Amino acid sequence: MSMLTPQGMKGKQFRITGTSYPRLGPPPRRRRRVLMAIGSVLALALIALGGVQLVDIFTGRSKHGSAQACATTASGKPMVRPAAATGAPAPAASGAAGGGSPAAGSPAAGSAAASAGAGTPLPATTAIPQPQAVTVNVLNSTDKAGLAARTADELKKRGFTVGKVGNAPSALSKKVPNSAQLIAGSTGAAAATLLGSEVSGATTMADARTDGSVDFVIGDAYTDLLDPNAAAAALAQALKPSPSASPLSGTC
Template sequence: MLTPQGLKGKQFRITGTSYPRLGPPPRRGRRWLMLIGSLLALSLIALGGVQLVDIFTGRAKHSAAQACASARASGKPLAAPVAATSTAASPSGSPAAGSAAPGSPGSPAASGAPAAVSSTPLPAVTTAPQPQTVTVNVLNATGKAGLAAKTADELKQRGFTVGKVGNAPSALEGHVPGAAELVAGQTGAGAAALLGAQVTGATTMADARTDGSVDFVIGDGYSALLDPNAAATALAAALKPAPSASPLPGSC
C-alpha cells in the first residue's frame, strides 16, 4: 500500500477487513421522545388491563347497581316525568279527540248537555267486562236518520245493555269525523275498551261520570260494526299489554 510522503507508513497503515464507519452524533432530544412514547404506551396498556378486569369481575355492574339503589333511597327521580296523554281504547290506538261528549244517566250531562271532558286519560286495562254488565248509550252525531236505533239493536244482540238511544247534542252533530267516539268515566275504562273493539277507528274520551256506562257517539266515518269474530280479535289485541323496553346498559 502506498503511503503519502511525510507520514510514517507503518504507523498509519490500515490492516484487517473492517473499516471505520462515520455516523451522525447521538441526539438527546430523540432519546427523550422515545422515552416519553414508551411511558405513554405502558400507561395505555395498564388502563386497558384495568378495564378488562372490571368487565370480567363485574365491578362496573356493581357500581351501577349501587348508584341506582342510592337514587331510589333518596327518593329523587332519575329522569323528568313524562306528561300523560290520552289514547284510544280501540284497536287502532288513535288519540282521543278534544271535543266534548254527551253523558249518560248518572253523569253531569244526563240532561243532554255536553259533559266536561277530564284531562286525565282513561287507564289502560288488560281485562274487559261481560257485555251484559255494560250499559251503552247510542247517540247519532251524523245526518243519517235511524242510525242510532239500528246500531243499538245490533249491540243489544251482542249482549250489551242499551240505555239512551237518540241524537247527539247539537254541539256534536257533524263534529265527530271518525267512526265513533266513546265517552266513559274512570270506572268504565274496561267497558270502553270492549265497545271500542266493536268498530274500527273509534276514539276514547274521559268525562266526570262515576258509573260504568259508556256513550257510543256515532261519527261521520261510521259504516257498520265489525263482525263478532273480528271484534274478538280486536279486543284481544287491545287488551294485550305493551312490551316494556329493556333498560340500556348502565341505566336503572
Template sequence: MLTPQGLKGKQFRITGTSYPRLGPPPRRGRRWLMLIGSLLALSLIALGGVQLVDIFTGKAKHGAAQACASSRASASGKPLAAPAATAASASPSGSAAASGSAAPGSPAASGAPAAVGTPLPAVTAAPQPQTVTVNVLNATDKAGLAARTADDLKQRGFTVGKVGNAPSALEGHVSGAAELVAGQSGAGAAALLGAQVSGASTLADARTDGSVDFVIGDGYTALLDPNAAATALAAALKPSPSASPLPGSC
C-alpha cells in the same frame, strides 16, 4: 489479513476499526409514524380508562335510571286536568245535560266538570249487554245513522239511552269508526262495546255511573258480526303478555 495473489497487499488492506454499512440509513418518516401511532394508542387507553371509571362509580347506571324514569313518566298517562269549559264542550254527556237529557250520575247531571283524558283501568271481565246503557250519538253528516246503530245494539241486548246528534264540538271531528266515552266504573262496558266495532277508541270522563256514549265517527260502516265481536272481546280481555325487558333496559 491475507491478500489474494496478484494484488498488492498494501493497496487493498483493511485498516482501522470501522466497517462498511450494509443496510440502508434510517428514515425520518418512520420515526414520525411510530410517534403518531404511540400517541393514538395512549389516547385509546386513556378513553377506555375513563369509561371503566364511569362504570364502576355508577354514573352510567344513574343516567340510565333517570332516562327510564323520564320515559315512564311520559308514558304513564296521568290524569290531565281539563278546564271546566273545555271538558263540558268535549264530553258528550255535557251536551246531553244542556238538552235536559243527561243520564243520572253523569258529571253533566251533577254539575261536576268532566276530566277528559283519564285512562280507563284494564279489565278482565265484561258485563252482560242488557246491563249496559248506551247513548248513541252521531258525529257525522249521515242522517239517521244513530237510530240505525241503536237498533243494531238493541238486537244484541244492549239498553239504549239517548239517541241523537253528537255535541257540536265533536261533529266532523271523529275520524275513526267510533269514540267510546265512559267513566271509571264503565270500563268493562266500554270494552264490551269496543269489541262490537272495528277501529273504536276509548276516552274517559268523570261520570260516576256505568253508562257509555257511543259516538259514531266518519269511519263507521257497521257493527262487526257477532262471531267477530266475540273474538275481539276475548282478545281485549286477555291481552298478550309483554316481553320482559333486557337487563339494563327500561
C-alpha cells in the same frame, strides 16, 4: 478501451471536478426509521390499553364500581324515577262504533256535551264486563238517517243492552270527525273499553255520570262495526299491558 468507457467516448479525456462523488450504497432511510418508531409506540400503547380493559373485565372492577355508586345514591338522595301513569285513557282498541249521549234535553245529553268540552280521559281498566251488563245509548251525530238504529240493532245482536237510540244533542251534532266517541263515567270505564273494541278509530271521554252506561256517539268516519273476530282481537290488544322499559346496562 475499458469496458467501463461508454460508447462514443473513445479517445476523449474527462476530468472530475467538485467535491461530490458517487455513492456506492443506498442513502440512509431516516423517514422509514421514524415511521417504524412511531408505529412501535402506538402498538405498545394499544396493547397496554387492552391489557387494562381485560383486567377490569376479569376482576369485575367496573361492575363493583357501578354497584357501589348505585348503593351510594340509594343511601343518599332519592333517585328520580318516572311517575307512574294513573289516569291513562282507556285504550280505544281498533274498535268502537260510535258513542253518544241521550237525546237532546235529557240529563245524559247535558253530561255528554260537558264531557265533549272537557276532554277528560277515562281511567285504565282490565276488568271487562259481559256485554249483557253494559247499557249503551246509541246516538247519531251525522246527517245519515237511520244509522243509530242500525248500529243499535247490531249491538243488541252482540249481547249489549241498548238504552236510548236517536240523534246526538246539538253540542255533539256533526262535531265527531272520527268513527265514534264513547262517553262514560268512571264506573263505566270498563264498559267503554269493551265497546271501543267493536269499532275502529273510536275515542273515549269521561263525564260526571255515576252509573255504568256508555254513550255511543256515531261520528262522520263511521262505516260499520268490526267483524266479531276482529273485535275480539282488538279487545285482547287493548287489555295487553304496555311493556316496561328495561334499565340500560351500567345504570342504576
